Amino acid sequence: MGLQLPKRAAVPVRRVATGVALAAVLLFLSACDAADSDQIARLAMPEPITEQGPATFDLWKWAWVAAMATGIIVWGLIAWVVIRFRRRSDDEIPVQTRYNLPLEIFYTIAPIMMVIVFFYWTVKVQDDLVELDPQPDVTVDVVGQQWSWTFNYTEQGEGGTTPYTSGTATQIPTLVLPVDQTVQFNLQSPDVIHDFGVPSFLMKMDVIPGRVNKFQATPTVIGEYRGKCYELCGTYHSRMLFNVRVVSQADYDTYLADLADQGFVADEPLLGGADATTQAGLGEDDDQEGSQE
Numbered sequence: 001m002g003l004q005l006p007k008r009a010a011v012p013v014r015r016v017a018t019g020v021a022l023a024a025v026l027l028f029l030s031a032c033d034a035a036d037s038d039q040i041a042r043l044a045m046p047e048p049i050t051e052q053g054p055a056t057f058d059l060w061k062w063a064w065v066a067a068m069a070t071g072i073i074v075w076g077l078i079a080w081v082v083i084r085f086r087r088r089s090d091d092e093i094p095v096q097t098r099y100n101l102p103l104e105i106f107y108t109i110a111p112i113m114m115v116i117v118f119f120y121w122t123v124k125v126q127d128d129l130v131e132l133d134p135q136p137d138v139t140v141d142v143v144g145q146q147w148s149w150t151f152n153y154t155e156q157g158e159g160g161t162t163p164y165t166s167g168t169a170t171q172i173p174t175l176v177l178p179v180d181q182t183v184q185f186n187l188q189s190p191d192v193i194h195d196f197g198v199p200s201f202l203m204k205m206d207v208i209p210g211r212v213n214k215f216q217a218t219p220t221v222i223g224e225y226r227g228k229c230y231e232l233c234g235t236y237h238s239r240m241l242f243n244v245r246v247v248s249q250a251d252y253d254t255y256l257a258d259l260a261d262q263g264f265v266a267d268e269p270l271l272g273g274a275d276a277t278t279q280a281g282l283g284e285d286d287d288q289e290g291s292q293e
């Protein structure tokens with residue numbers, strides 16, 4: 001005996017489903033605070049705080065606009081077909097179109113055109129971001145080592161010395177940068193491939209043993225930010241976090257002088273291996289490593 005449901009049972013079920021969906025959306029929206037709404041408005045991108053950041057942000061934004069326009073056209077066509085050609089009482093099958101050459105050419109060429117446009121803008125923004133000013137204001141030699149970071153403030157100490165700071169197993173390092181100054185990051189690794197990135201810069205770059213990758217950023221907003229390793233680089237990859245502090249020029253100068261006073265200063269940048277904290281804190285003497293604010 002099959003269960004005999006009255007035909008109208010489908011309507012309440014649909015109503016309940018709509019109600020549940022509506023309640024879920026309301027619940028989701030009510031859980032959003034101002035910071036969330038800001039982030040939704042930026043399509044999940046952090047707020048850029050460098051001169052270079054907006055280029056990445058614009059690429060992201062317009063890619064979304066293009067994708068949504070495509071989505072709306074496709075969803076509209078699907079909805080139109082579903083409604084216009086839904087099953088009728090006469091069971092008549094609509095006209096079946098095959099081998100429509102203009103249509104096939106269109107749906108081959110349209111995606112290719114889109115890929116070309118995306119590719120062009122991606123390459124253009126990338127070229128702008130990796131362009132190097134030959135005279136940066138400040139150079140920081142960044143070393144990514146298993147599993148922390150060393151920041152060398154190259155030749156910025158007294159007499160051309162290099163103050164530095166280095167993370168340990170228990171303390172993540174802080175990268176301090178002067179506001180409104182173009183900073184060149186020279187990225188080096190003594191062991192495996194890491195990836196140096198600061199979400200608020202909207203920028204990251206691989207740190208590859210045997211070569212020096214470089215990019216420049218000009219932070220424009222004083223504040224505290226987060227940075228991390230973006231490349232799964234080994235067991236303690238998750239320890240490769242760091243803080244970023246963008247400070248006034250005066251605070252920056254004081255900070256470098258403090259580092260030197262505490263003995264965290266070298267004649268040459270420390271580039272890892274025996275110099276820096278390879279396998280930070282694992283079997284090494286923490287006292288030898290700078291990890292101060």
Ligand SMILES: [Cu+2]
Pocket residue numbers: 144193194195229230231232233237240
């Ligand atoms: Cu890493």
